Amino acid sequence: MSLFTIAVHGGAGTIRKEDMSPEMEIAYKQGLQHALEVGYAVLSAKGSAVDAVQAAVVSLEDNILFNAGRGSVFGKDGKHEMDAAIMDGSNLAAGAVAAVTSVRNPVKLARAIMAESPHVMLSGAGALEFAKLKGLVLEDESYFYSPFRFRQWQQIKGTDETALDHDVKLTDHAAGKAAAEKKFGTVGAVATDMNGNIAAATSTGGMTNKQWGRIGDSPIIGAGTYANNQTCAISCTGHGEPFIRAVTAYDVSCLMEYKGLTLEQAMQLVVHDKLLKIDGEGGMIGVDAQGNASMVFNSEGMYRGVKNSKGLNNVLIYREA
Ligand code: ASP
Numbered sequence: 001m002s003l004f005t006i007a008v009h010g011g012a013g014t015i016r017k018e019d020m021s022p023e024m025e026i027a028y029k030q031g032l033q034h035a036l037e038v039g040y041a042v043l044s045a046k047g048s049a050v051d052a053v054q055a056a057v058v059s060l061e062d063n064i065l066f067n068a069g070r071g072s073v074f075g076k077d078g079k080h081e082m083d084a085a086i087m088d089g090s091n092l093a094a095g096a097v098a099a100v101t102s103v104r105n106p107v108k109l110a111r112a113i114m115a116e117s118p119h120v121m122l123s124g125a126g127a128l129e130f131a132k133l134k135g136l137v138l139e140d141e142s143y144f145y146s147p148f149r150f151r152q153w154q155q156i157k158g159t160d161e162t163a164l165d166h167d168v169k170l171t172d173h174a175a176g177k178a179a180a181e182k183k184f185g186t187v188g189a190v191a192t193d194m195n196g197n198i199a200a201a202t203s204t205g206g207m208t209n210k211q212w213g214r215i216g217d218s219p220i221i222g223a224g225t226y227a228n229n230q231t232c233a234i235s236c237t238g239h240g241e242p243f244i245r246a247v248t249a250y251d252v253s254c255l256m257e258y259k260g261l262t263l264e265q266a267m268q269l270v271v272h273d274k275l276l277k278i279d280g281e282g283g284m285i286g287v288d289a290q291g292n293a294s295m296v297f298n299s300e301g302m303y304r305g306v307k308n309s310k311g312l313n314n315v316l317i318y319r320e321a
Contacts, residue, residue: 002289008039012297038056043309053201060187069106084202087227089198097113121219196291233287234284245280248275263286267294
């Protein structure tokens with residue numbers, strides 16, 4: 001039996017201790033811990049990595065604190081369009097959904113596309129139609145409403161500005177200033193199961209006030225999400241456009257495959273060098289088939305956690321060891 005591991009993230013960005021109330025810090029940490037627990041429970045019951053990452057992401061999608069599923073941000077038209085992907089490193093099977101509305105758990109839709117369709121990616125109305133066909137739970141607009149995110153949207157509504165989750169501080173707006181703070185609230189999970197199979201999943205509401213139809217890196221296989229037993233499973237969070245241009249998750253895999261770098265080395269190079277050169281702010285979590293995990297970011301903080309069968313259990317927010 002190999003070491004089994006789950007890691008999760010709840011977004012990266014300008015996350016500072018001084019801006020966070022103790023209650024919010026506890027709530028975020030509880031949300032991450034819960035996601036770790038549900039994913040770990042799947043792994044310890046001999047479940048697959050792909051089932052574990054799905055379970056962890058569903059728990060984060062159901063948590064209004066995170067920008068995915070229920071807590072998804074408002075787009076330019078006041079709607080919530082969501083992106084998600086899942087990939088199984090044992091066979092390179094992948095499923096993804098882009099710009100879908102109403103679906104309670106977009107990661108489940110991505111899984112259904114992977115398992116029950118001949119396609120890898122569905123978008124918009126067609127994706128919603130497929131969700132209905134598969135009997136997935138749909139919600140009306142009120143389910144996705146949160147006063148906090150509505151206020152975020154109000155601040156830049158009617159402009160061409162887009163903001164990554166929590167991008168505009170209410171005080172900045174009151175003072176008529178542009179956004180100074182950036183946070184990316186996408187969620188993701190990566191896991192190694194007892195059989196040494198790995199998987200990754202990512203889910204997001206994207207960017208506040210985004211153009212309808214805008215698709216970020218999260219659902220793009222190789223950009224925001226990738227898994228291959230030979231190398232790594234990666235889930236990214238950050239400013240989607242540079243992450244797409246850098247083919248970020250697959251680049252980590254390539255550095256391991258072609259250059260023989262370790263997971264940690266490859267992630268460090270991509271996050272702190274390659275992404276930074278194109279203003280790609282954010283981070284990623286990764287595992288390999290041996291159960292090693294890394295969590296690397298170039299922003300001030302990243303909501304993140306890791307748990308493994310050797311007893312490691314860490315939930316972190318800021319730049320801390
Ligand atoms: N990467 C996501 C996107 O650009 C945003 C995030 O990570 O919060 O859609």
